[in-house]
Amino acid sequence: TEILLKIAFLSKRCFNPGNFWHITDLHLDPTYDQSRSPEVVCASSGKQPAANAGQFGDYVCDSPWHLINSSVYAMKDILPDPDFIVWTGDDTPHVPNEDLGEQKVLQIISNLTHIIKQVFPSTKVYSALGNHDYHPKSQLPAGPNNIYEQIAKMWQDWLEPESQELFKKGGYYTEKLLGRPGFRMLVLNTNLYYDQNKLITNMDDPAGQFSWADQVLTEATNNKEKVYIIGHIPPGFFEKKRGKPWFMAKFNERYLDLIQKHHSVIHGQFFGHHHTDSFRMFYNSKGSPIGTMFLSPGVTPWKTTLPGVVDGDVVTFYLNLTYANAASGSWEKEYRLTESFRVPDASPDSMHLALERIANAQWYLQKYYKFNSVSYDLTECNYNCRVDHVCAAREVDFGMYEECLVKEGTAAIYGGFLSLLAVAASLVLANQ
Numbered sequence: 001t002e003i004l005l006k007i008a009f010l011s012k013r014c015f016n017p018g019n020f021w022h023i024t025d026l027h028l029d030p031t032y033d034q035s036r037s038p039e040v041v042c043a044s045s046g047k048q049p050a051a052n053a054g055q056f057g058d059y060v061c062d063s064p065w066h067l068i069n070s071s072v073y074a075m076k077d078i079l080p081d082p083d084f085i086v087w088t089g090d091d092t093p094h095v096p097n098e099d100l101g102e103q104k105v106l107q108i109i110s111n112l113t114h115i116i117k118q119v120f121p122s123t124k125v126y127s128a129l130g131n132h133d134y135h136p137k138s139q140l141p142a143g144p145n146n147i148y149e150q151i152a153k154m155w156q157d158w159l160e161p162e163s164q165e166l167f168k169k170g171g172y173y174t175e176k177l178l179g180r181p182g183f184r185m186l187v188l189n190t191n192l193y194y195d196q197n198k199l200i201t202n203m204d205d206p207a208g209q210f211s212w213a214d215q216v217l218t219e220a221t222n223n224k225e226k227v228y229i230i231g232h233i234p235p236g237f238f239e240k241k242r243g244k245p246w247f248m249a250k251f252n253e254r255y256l257d258l259i260q261k262h263h264s265v266i267h268g269q270f271f272g273h274h275h276t277d278s279f280r281m282f283y284n285s286k287g288s289p290i291g292t293m294f295l296s297p298g299v300t301p302w303k304t305t306l307p308g309v310v311d312g313d314v315v316t317f318y319l320n321l322t323y324a325n326a327a328s329g330s331w332e333k334e335y336r337l338t339e340s341f342r343v344p345d346a347s348p349d350s351m352h353l354a355l356e357r358i359a360n361a362q363w364y365l366q367k368y369y370k371f372n373s374v375s376y377d378l379t380e381c382n383y384n385c386r387v388d389h390v391c392a393a394r395e396v397d398f399g400m401y402e403e404c405l406v407k408e409g410t411a412a413i414y415g416g417f418l419s420l421l422a423v424a425a426s427l428v429l430a431n432q
Ligand SMILES: *[C@@H]1O[C@H](CO)[C@@H](O)[C@H](O)[C@H]1NC(C)=O
Pocket: 029, 030, 065, 110, 111, 114, 115
């Protein structure tokens, strides 16, 4: 039933930027008005009636201002002084382009920028563009344009001068994390790899972002930095829809190459876009886990000590929308990764172990599945559901994903077949 906020906690041992919030997919719908009749409560519901509209929202609508306000203040309440905030985009509602326009999009981004600044005035924010942060939606250009220019101005307090210049050109940038030596934040504009983006179809390296990132990561290796990557649209497949990728195939491959080449300095990847709570594993050619990408659900609180760190952990908070509308909006802890999946931390090795548990034990699978939708979907994760979720988390590569579907599918059928044989055998025995 819910909306999530995520906070991430870095290790206390290696380095003390300590803790950060990850917020994503706020999707403000300024038209939301619960006092109207259900068909017209919000523009983002399309023709669907908002039957349970309350001040915190309705499942067929994007976020009312009240929900966004509540989530930002909840962050302030739970962790008032994070070392930084990661914000991975998608600010505007799911409505046709004709209902928005460039000014409207910029206004909404400015509105959300404003509340984050107001509530966290002295906190550094690393912010990535989402596919809904442009007009027309998803058509983010691989070069300078008015929207990148205006957003760079809006975010100038959060951007070093050099980052501002880069952002205006391609919507990406990098900085030493909190200006400290040894740590780096890489903010990507992966909307340039989105298969819905018609502007980049014939390009090899939109806005030169891959070659730039390769160079940044090469230098990071030389300087022995620890790098965190954030972005909006993730590579790989959507776990709730079989065979649904986001990146164009050629860009998915390049992204994987980039991670495989530089995994030793990449200590975490944080993305959004799915509106579900999941993760993606990266493996080397020998099959050893080398990295994890964490996908945060919309308006999501998440606490984690970053992967790759000895005492890393993840704690997720949620708002029960039904209860909030009926009584009051209190954000509660949903789960702690290490507790729920019985792993020591959030490192790639531990996440691999968690994935194996999810893949092989119905109890873990069901728990993961509940968290995936933040309790919105409490149905059983059945045979096909298991294959879809396990393969999406395990294989970011298009070909390997297809192989996984076959392998996991066949394995399960074969398992079922064996148990049928066992029943047949016991019947035979009984008959003898
Ligand atoms: C943001 O928009 C909401 C309505 O959608 C409005 O109530 C609020 O005052 C705005 N805040 C700013 C800072 O513009």
